[in-house]
Amino acid sequence: MARHSGRGWYGRMVAAAVGVTAVAAATSVWTAQAGQSSGGTARHGAAAQPAAPQQQKEKVAAVSPVIAHASDGGAHAVNITIDDGPDPVWTPQVLQVLRDNGVKATFCMIGPQAQSHPDLVRQVVAAGHRLCDHTVSHDTTMDKKSEAYQSQQILDAERQITQASGGVQPLYYRAPGGAFTPYSRTLAASHGMRPLGWNVDSKDFERPGTDAIVATVKRELANGPTILFHDAGGDRSQTVAALRSLLPWLKQQGYTFGFPVR
Numbered sequence: 001m002a003r004h005s006g007r008g009w010y011g012r013m014v015a016a017a018v019g020v021t022a023v024a025a026a027t028s029v030w031t032a033q034a035g036q037s038s039g040g041t042a043r044h045g046a047a048a049q050p051a052a053p054q055q056q057k058e059k060v061a062a063v064s065p066v067i068a069h070a071s072d073g074g075a076h077a078v079n080i081t082i083d084d085g086p087d088p089v090w091t092p093q094v095l096q097v098l099r100d101n102g103v104k105a106t107f108c109m110i111g112p113q114a115q116s117h118p119d120l121v122r123q124v125v126a127a128g129h130r131l132c133d134h135t136v137s138h139d140t141t142m143d144k145k146s147e148a149y150q151s152q153q154i155l156d157a158e159r160q161i162t163q164a165s166g167g168v169q170p171l172y173y174r175a176p177g178g179a180f181t182p183y184s185r186t187l188a189a190s191h192g193m194r195p196l197g198w199n200v201d202s203k204d205f206e207r208p209g210t211d212a213i214v215a216t217v218k219r220e221l222a223n224g225p226t227i228l229f230h231d232a233g234g235d236r237s238q239t240v241a242a243l244r245s246l247l248p249w250l251k252q253q254g255y256t257f258g259f260p261v262r
Ligand SMILES: [Zn+2]
Pocket: 001, 002, 083, 084, 134, 138, 176, 177
Protein backbone atom coordinates (compact mmCIF):
# COMPACT_ATOMS: atom_id res chain seq x y z
CA MET A 1 0.00 0.00 0.00
CA ALA A 2 2.75 2.39 0.84
CA ARG A 3 5.65 3.20 -1.39
CA HIS A 4 8.85 3.66 0.50
CA SER A 5 12.06 3.92 -1.42
CA GLY A 6 14.40 5.49 1.07
CA ARG A 7 16.43 8.63 0.73
CA GLY A 8 15.25 9.26 -2.80
CA TRP A 9 11.93 10.47 -1.51
CA TYR A 10 13.48 12.81 0.95
CA GLY A 11 15.70 14.34 -1.69
CA ARG A 12 12.76 14.70 -3.96
CA MET A 13 10.66 16.39 -1.31
CA VAL A 14 13.46 18.77 -0.48
CA ALA A 15 13.85 19.56 -4.16
CA ALA A 16 10.14 20.21 -4.40
CA ALA A 17 10.23 22.42 -1.34
CA VAL A 18 13.05 24.50 -2.76
CA GLY A 19 10.88 25.25 -5.75
CA VAL A 20 8.24 26.88 -3.66
CA THR A 21 7.61 30.51 -4.33
CA ALA A 22 4.07 30.83 -3.12
CA VAL A 23 3.32 31.69 0.44
CA ALA A 24 0.37 30.09 2.13
CA ALA A 25 -2.65 32.01 1.03
CA ALA A 26 -4.89 31.18 3.91
CA THR A 27 -5.10 33.77 6.61
CA SER A 28 -8.39 32.82 8.12
CA VAL A 29 -10.91 30.09 7.84
CA TRP A 30 -14.31 29.40 9.23
CA THR A 31 -14.40 26.67 11.77
CA ALA A 32 -17.52 24.89 12.77
CA GLN A 33 -18.19 23.86 16.28
CA ALA A 34 -17.54 20.25 17.01
CA GLY A 35 -20.59 18.09 16.68
CA GLN A 36 -22.42 20.27 14.22
CA SER A 37 -25.26 18.41 12.65
CA SER A 38 -25.14 19.85 9.17
CA GLY A 39 -22.97 17.04 7.89
CA GLY A 40 -21.16 19.49 5.67
CA THR A 41 -17.50 20.27 5.73
CA ALA A 42 -16.48 21.85 8.96
CA ARG A 43 -14.26 24.39 7.32
CA HIS A 44 -14.43 26.53 4.25
CA GLY A 45 -11.92 28.54 2.35
CA ALA A 46 -11.07 32.10 3.24
CA ALA A 47 -13.53 33.30 0.62
CA ALA A 48 -16.39 31.37 2.17
CA GLN A 49 -19.57 33.07 3.19
CA PRO A 50 -19.97 34.11 6.82
CA ALA A 51 -20.65 31.25 9.12
CA ALA A 52 -24.11 29.94 9.69
CA PRO A 53 -25.60 30.67 13.12
CA GLN A 54 -24.53 27.34 14.57
CA GLN A 55 -20.97 27.93 13.49
CA GLN A 56 -18.28 29.84 15.23
CA LYS A 57 -15.69 31.99 13.58
CA GLU A 58 -12.22 30.95 14.53
CA LYS A 59 -8.94 32.34 13.36
CA VAL A 60 -6.58 29.61 12.24
CA ALA A 61 -2.95 30.43 11.67
CA ALA A 62 -1.80 30.33 8.09
CA VAL A 63 0.53 27.45 7.40
CA SER A 64 3.47 27.18 5.09
CA PRO A 65 3.29 24.96 1.97
CA VAL A 66 6.87 23.85 2.58
CA ILE A 67 7.14 20.22 3.67
CA ALA A 68 7.67 20.10 7.43
CA HIS A 69 10.18 17.84 9.14
CA ALA A 70 11.03 19.71 12.36
CA SER A 71 9.45 19.20 15.76
CA ASP A 72 7.66 21.80 17.80
CA GLY A 73 9.20 20.08 20.81
CA GLY A 74 12.59 21.57 20.19
CA ALA A 75 16.02 20.30 19.31
CA HIS A 76 15.87 17.04 21.24
CA ALA A 77 12.31 16.02 20.41
CA VAL A 78 11.03 13.44 17.97
CA ASN A 79 7.71 13.27 16.15
CA ILE A 80 6.02 9.89 16.09
CA THR A 81 3.83 9.65 12.98
CA ILE A 82 1.46 6.75 12.31
CA ASP A 83 0.13 6.28 8.78
CA ASP A 84 -2.57 4.52 6.75
CA GLY A 85 -5.18 3.92 9.47
CA PRO A 86 -7.37 3.93 11.28
CA ASP A 87 -7.62 0.16 11.52
CA PRO A 88 -9.90 -1.66 13.99
CA VAL A 89 -7.23 -4.21 14.91
CA TRP A 90 -4.04 -2.19 15.00
CA THR A 91 -4.96 1.38 15.87
CA PRO A 92 -6.20 0.44 19.38
CA GLN A 93 -2.94 -1.42 20.02
CA VAL A 94 -0.84 1.52 18.88
CA LEU A 95 -2.95 3.83 21.03
CA GLN A 96 -2.35 1.57 24.01
CA VAL A 97 1.44 1.66 23.56
CA LEU A 98 1.39 5.43 23.22
CA ARG A 99 -0.80 5.73 26.31
CA ASP A 100 1.45 3.43 28.33
CA ASN A 101 4.41 5.64 27.50
CA GLY A 102 2.66 8.99 27.75
CA VAL A 103 3.53 9.79 24.14
CA LYS A 104 1.51 11.95 21.73
CA ALA A 105 1.66 11.17 18.03
CA THR A 106 0.34 12.30 14.68
CA PHE A 107 -2.02 9.97 12.81
CA CYS A 108 -2.14 10.30 9.02
CA MET A 109 -5.50 8.82 8.12
CA ILE A 110 -7.16 7.54 4.97
CA GLY A 111 -10.49 9.33 4.55
CA PRO A 112 -12.80 6.37 3.92
CA GLN A 113 -11.22 4.41 6.78
CA ALA A 114 -11.83 7.33 9.10
CA GLN A 115 -15.41 7.38 7.84
CA SER A 116 -15.76 3.65 8.59
CA HIS A 117 -14.26 3.92 12.08
CA PRO A 118 -15.27 7.25 13.60
CA ASP A 119 -14.93 5.73 17.06
CA LEU A 120 -11.23 5.22 16.46
CA VAL A 121 -10.77 8.72 15.09
CA ARG A 122 -12.43 10.14 18.19
CA GLN A 123 -10.25 7.98 20.45
CA VAL A 124 -7.17 9.34 18.70
CA VAL A 125 -8.34 12.91 19.22
CA ALA A 126 -9.49 12.33 22.79
CA ALA A 127 -6.05 10.98 23.69
CA GLY A 128 -4.46 14.23 22.56
CA HIS A 129 -2.98 13.04 19.30
CA ARG A 130 -3.17 15.05 16.10
CA LEU A 131 -4.82 14.24 12.79
CA CYS A 132 -3.24 14.33 9.35
CA ASP A 133 -4.91 13.98 5.95
CA HIS A 134 -3.48 11.00 4.01
CA THR A 135 -5.96 11.24 1.11
CA VAL A 136 -8.90 9.10 -0.03
CA SER A 137 -7.25 6.40 -2.11
CA HIS A 138 -3.58 6.35 -1.05
CA ASP A 139 -2.53 6.81 -4.65
CA THR A 140 1.26 6.99 -4.61
CA THR A 141 1.24 8.26 -8.19
CA MET A 142 -1.04 11.19 -7.48
CA ASP A 143 1.82 13.54 -8.28
CA LYS A 144 1.32 12.45 -11.91
CA LYS A 145 -2.42 13.09 -11.86
CA SER A 146 -4.50 16.15 -12.64
CA GLU A 147 -4.96 18.99 -10.21
CA ALA A 148 -8.67 18.17 -10.06
CA TYR A 149 -7.82 14.64 -8.95
CA GLN A 150 -5.32 15.83 -6.37
CA SER A 151 -7.85 18.29 -5.00
CA GLN A 152 -10.54 15.64 -4.72
CA GLN A 153 -8.16 13.24 -2.98
CA ILE A 154 -7.08 15.81 -0.41
CA LEU A 155 -10.29 17.72 0.25
CA ASP A 156 -12.64 14.73 0.31
CA ALA A 157 -10.37 13.03 2.85
CA GLU A 158 -10.19 16.22 4.88
CA ARG A 159 -13.97 16.31 5.04
CA GLN A 160 -14.25 12.59 5.86
CA ILE A 161 -11.71 12.81 8.67
CA THR A 162 -13.24 15.99 10.09
CA GLN A 163 -16.74 14.50 10.06
CA ALA A 164 -15.50 11.28 11.67
CA SER A 165 -13.70 13.18 14.42
CA GLY A 166 -16.73 15.25 15.29
CA GLY A 167 -15.30 18.46 13.90
CA VAL A 168 -11.60 18.25 14.69
CA GLN A 169 -9.67 19.08 11.57
CA PRO A 170 -6.48 17.48 10.29
CA LEU A 171 -3.56 19.83 10.87
CA TYR A 172 -1.24 18.21 8.33
CA TYR A 173 -1.28 16.71 4.87
CA ARG A 174 1.01 13.81 4.02
CA ALA A 175 1.01 12.67 0.40
CA PRO A 176 0.94 8.88 -0.03
CA GLY A 177 4.49 7.72 -0.64
CA GLY A 178 5.60 11.34 -0.46
CA ALA A 179 4.01 12.09 -3.84
CA PHE A 180 3.66 15.80 -3.20
CA THR A 181 3.33 18.43 -5.88
CA PRO A 182 3.65 22.20 -5.57
CA TYR A 183 -0.08 22.35 -6.28
CA SER A 184 -1.05 19.83 -3.59
CA ARG A 185 1.18 21.43 -1.01
CA THR A 186 -0.25 24.87 -1.65
CA LEU A 187 -3.81 23.53 -1.64
CA ALA A 188 -3.34 21.71 1.65
CA ALA A 189 -1.66 24.74 3.22
CA SER A 190 -4.51 26.97 2.13
CA HIS A 191 -6.81 24.65 4.10
CA GLY A 192 -4.64 24.87 7.19
CA MET A 193 -2.86 21.55 6.65
CA ARG A 194 0.92 21.71 6.74
CA PRO A 195 2.55 19.34 4.25
CA LEU A 196 4.31 16.70 6.34
CA GLY A 197 7.38 14.72 5.37
CA TRP A 198 9.52 12.33 7.37
CA ASN A 199 13.17 11.88 8.22
CA VAL A 200 13.23 8.29 9.43
CA ASP A 201 11.39 5.52 7.61
CA SER A 202 11.12 2.67 10.10
CA LYS A 203 10.42 0.34 7.15
CA ASP A 204 7.83 -1.32 9.35
CA PHE A 205 5.61 -1.68 6.31
CA GLU A 206 7.95 -4.35 4.94
CA ARG A 207 7.65 -6.41 8.16
CA PRO A 208 11.40 -7.02 8.49
CA GLY A 209 11.00 -8.15 12.11
CA THR A 210 10.67 -6.13 15.29
CA ASP A 211 14.41 -6.03 15.93
CA ALA A 212 15.08 -4.73 12.42
CA ILE A 213 12.50 -1.97 12.80
CA VAL A 214 14.01 -0.94 16.11
CA ALA A 215 17.54 -1.02 14.68
CA THR A 216 16.53 1.04 11.63
CA VAL A 217 15.03 3.78 13.75
CA LYS A 218 18.04 3.93 16.08
CA ARG A 219 20.43 4.02 13.13
CA GLU A 220 18.53 6.66 11.14
CA LEU A 221 17.56 8.91 14.02
CA ALA A 222 20.37 11.30 13.19
CA ASN A 223 18.52 12.12 9.94
CA GLY A 224 15.93 14.19 11.76
CA PRO A 225 13.04 14.08 14.19
CA THR A 226 10.05 12.80 12.22
CA ILE A 227 9.69 9.02 12.32
CA LEU A 228 7.30 7.06 10.11
CA PHE A 229 5.29 4.04 11.28
CA HIS A 230 2.05 2.40 10.11
CA ASP A 231 -1.07 1.17 11.91
CA ALA A 232 -2.83 -0.38 8.92
CA GLY A 233 -2.25 -2.08 5.59
CA GLY A 234 -1.52 -5.52 6.99
CA ASP A 235 -0.30 -7.23 10.13
CA ARG A 236 1.27 -4.47 12.21
CA SER A 237 2.20 -6.56 15.24
CA GLN A 238 5.89 -5.85 14.57
CA THR A 239 5.14 -2.13 14.60
CA VAL A 240 3.36 -2.39 17.94
CA ALA A 241 6.25 -4.39 19.43
CA ALA A 242 8.83 -2.01 17.99
CA LEU A 243 7.07 1.00 19.51
CA ARG A 244 6.90 -0.77 22.84
CA SER A 245 10.67 -1.10 22.73
CA LEU A 246 11.56 2.21 21.09
CA LEU A 247 9.48 4.66 23.11
CA PRO A 248 11.14 3.86 26.46
CA TRP A 249 14.53 3.76 24.74
CA LEU A 250 14.01 7.20 23.25
CA LYS A 251 13.14 8.55 26.68
CA GLN A 252 16.25 6.95 28.15
CA GLN A 253 18.28 8.73 25.49
CA GLY A 254 16.83 12.04 26.63
CA TYR A 255 14.40 12.56 23.77
CA THR A 256 11.06 14.19 24.28
CA PHE A 257 8.04 13.85 22.00
CA GLY A 258 6.50 16.65 19.98
CA PHE A 259 4.35 17.35 16.98
CA PRO A 260 5.58 18.38 13.55
CA VAL A 261 5.87 22.13 13.20
CA ARG A 262 3.04 24.00 11.54
ZN1 LIG B 1 0.79 5.81 3.58
